[in-house]
Amino acid sequence: MKFVDEFRSPRLISRTGEEIRRLADPNRHYRIMEVCGGHTHAIYRFGLKDLLPSNVELIHGPGCPVCVLPMGRIDDGLSLAAEPNFIFAAFGDMMRVPGTHGSPLEYKARGMDVRIVYSPTDALKLARSNPEKHVMFFAIGFETTAPSTALTLVRAKAEGLRNFSVFCNHVTIIPAIRAILDSPDMRLDGFVGPGHVSTVIGCRPYDWIAKDEGKPVVVSGFEPLDILQSIVMLLRQLRKGEAKVENQYKRVVPWEGNRAALRAMAEVFELRPYFEWRGLGFISQSALKIRASYAAWDSEQRFSVPGVRVTDPKAAQCGEVLKGVLKPAQCKLFGRECTPEQPVGALMVSSEGSCAAYFNYEHRKPIAIAAAAN
C-alpha cells in the first residue's frame, strides 16, 4: 500500500527508535500527550511503546469523539429512533456505545431501523431511496468529520430533501486541549498533534500552546514512522529548550488547512455556547450546532428531544485518565466492572479510547513481551 507500507519499514522504525533513545536525556522524564485517539490506537496497534525508552511516557488525550460523547446525547438520539418510519443512521463506531436503555445495536435487535453508514452521504442516499421514512444521521467527530457532515447538509438543502436530518454532536479539539492544560494537576512536556484534524484546521490553531504555554506541538501522521518521527522532533525541541509548532505530516497537512472545508463548516455550523464532554464536564464553545438557516435539517430543532442528562458513574475515573493524571489500569473499575464488552466509562467504549486500547492490546503484556523475547 503506497503511503502506508513505506512508513512501516522495520529498518527505519528501529533506527528512529534508536534516535529517540539517543535524544532522550536519561536524567529527565518526558510526558508527551498524543491528543488524538487515532494515535492512541496506532501506538497500541503497532506496539510502539515497546520501542520507547521508559522515561518517554505517552499520555493519551481526549481526541476520541465516541468516548467524550455524554450518554445523555445517545439517549436523546435513540429516543427518536423509536418513532414510526424513522431510520437511525450512524457510523459503526456508535453502534455498541451504551445508552441508558441499550446501544444502537441493541435497539436494532429489538426491531428499530438502525443502519450503519460509512459516510454521511450514504445516510443522504438512504433518505432519497426511502422517501416515506425520515432518516436521521447521528453525527459525531472532530473537525476532520464535521466538514463532511456540513457538505452533506448543503446538498440536502439544495435538493430540498425534507426527510433527512442530522443530530449534531460535532466537537472541536482546541477547547479540549485548553481544558486539559488548565487542569491544575496536569504536567506535560509536549504534544503529538492530531494530523487528520489538522488537514482541516491547519497548524496555526496550535500556536498558543507553543507561545503561551511554552509546550512544543508536532502535528503527526498515523503510521508508526510518523509517530516516532514526531517524538524525535519533540525531543529535539525539548533538548534545545524550544517550543514551536512543527508539521511532521507535510505530505497530507497543509499549514493553512483546507479552506473549502472550513467554508463548508462556517456555512452550516455555529459554536454552541457550551457542551458537555464525558469525563471533562462542560467546556464552553467546544462543540458545533447547526445554524438556523439549516433548522429544517437539524434533528434537535425539528423534533422534540428530551435533553437527557446522565451523570457519569462516580466510580469511573475517566476524567483523570483523559487528562493523563491516571493510567487506565490505575482506575478502580479498569478490567473488573469496566471492560470493552461492558463499558462503564467513556474511554472503554470505543476501540480508540485509551482504556479500551490499553485493555485490548497492553493489559497482561509485560509477561507476554518477556515470552516473545525468549
Add this chain to the structure above:
Amino acid sequence: MATPATKIRFREPQIEMAHGAGGKASRRLVEGLFAPILFGAGQGPLGDAAHIQINGTRIAMTTDSFVVKPLRFPGGSIGELAINGTVNDLAVSGAKAEALVVTFVLEAGLPTDILEAEVRAMADAAEKAGVVIAGGDTKVVEHGKADHMYVTTTGIGRLLSGVEISPGSVRPGDKVLLSGPIGDHGITILLARGDLDLEADLRSDTRSVLPLVQALVREAGKGVRWMRDPTRGGVATSLNELARDCGHGIVICEEKIPVRDSVRGACELLGLDPLHIANEGQFLAIVSAELADTALRALRATPGGEEAEMIGQICEQPAGAVLVTTLYGGTRLVDMLVGDPLPRIC
C-alpha cells in the same frame, strides 16, 4: 439430566446479536447456559464436533446453522456454505464427513428459483466434498418471520486414523500453521451487502478443507495436536479459544499471516483487523515442532494449500492469551472479537 442444582452462569436478560457472532458473548452463552444444562458437569472443552462411541465405533458428529445476507455472494452462496461448513467442522475435529442431513427454514414468499439454485449448490458442494446428503426436513414460516431462508446441516464423520485432536495435548514449542490467506469470506460478505458502497475483485473462500486436512494428517498426523476452522470471529477468536483451553500462550508474527491486498485495503479503509474477519475455507493447525516443516510442506503440496504459512508458536506466556509480534519488535495482545466486526471511522 439437568437438576435444579445446575449452576447457570449466563446472567444477561435477553439474547442480543452478539450472542451469535462467535466471540466472547457466544462463548458465555454456550458455557454459561447450554453446557451446564445440556451436558452436565465434566464436559471438556467445546470442540467443533462431538466424538461419540456407538457399539465400539467412534464417530464424529456436528451441526451448524447458516444465516447469511445476501444469500448469494461472489464465490459462493448459503447452500455451499451449509455443506462446506459442516464438512469443515468435522474435518478439523479429525474426521471425514460421511453423511449429512439438512433442515430448511423457508420464509413464505421465497421464489422457487432462489430455493432451487441453493439446493443445486448444495448438491454440487456435497459431491465435491464427497459427502452424501441422507435426509432432511422443511419448515415454512410466515412472511417476515425469517430472512428468505435458513439452512441447518448435521453431519457424521469417520475419524481419520493416525490423528488425535485435543487442546490438552498442545505444548509450548508447537507451531501454528495456517492454510492460506485470511479474511476473504468476511470482507466479501461485507462488500456484497452493498451498504458500504465498496467494490473489490474478491471472492469468498468457501470450500471443503478436507483434502488439506487429509494431506496434513497423512504426512504429519502424529504431530497434529489441534485444528480449527476460523469462521466467525476469525483467527484471533479461534486462537484465543485455544489459548484459554490449553492454558498456554500463542505468539504469532504479523508479517507471516497471509492477507490479500484487497482484504487489507478494505480492512484499512473500514478500521477492521483481518485477524477478526470470518473465513469459510481455511483452517489453523497446531503441530509439534519436529513435524511442523513436514506439515507445512504437505499443505503447500496439496492443491489449494500453496499459500499455507507457519505463523507462530505456542509459548508458556502470556498464558491464556494471544500475542502478535511485528518485524520491528512491537507487540500487541489480540483478543477475541466482541460482537460482529463493525466498520469504524475513528
Add this chain to the structure above:
Amino acid sequence: MCLAIPGKVIELDSQNALQAIVDVVGVRRKVDLGLLQDAPPVPGDWVLIHVGFAMSKISEADAADQMRTLTMLGEAEAAMQEVRGYGLENKQNEQQDQSVPRLKQ
C-alpha cells in the same frame, strides 16, 4: 480520532464533477471531492479519504522528503559516530535539524 487512508483517484464521474472513483489497493469506492473543490484532484492523484470524502491531496514530494529525512536520521548518526572526537558533533546536529533540501527525483 479519525481514520483516514490514502487512495488513488482512478476516474472522475462524468455526470458529477465532484465525485471520483478512488482505489485503495484493489478496493474501489465513489468518493466525494467537494472538500477539494478549490484544487480538484485529477486521475492519478493520491488523496486522503475519510468517511467517503477526499480530505487532502497527498504530496509525493513531501512523502519522499520525509523518507529521506528518516533515512538520514540513522546515517547522520552513523556519520556522527565516525566524526566523534573531532569536535564536529554540534555542526552535524544542526545540519540535521534544518529542513532537508528538496532533491529532484
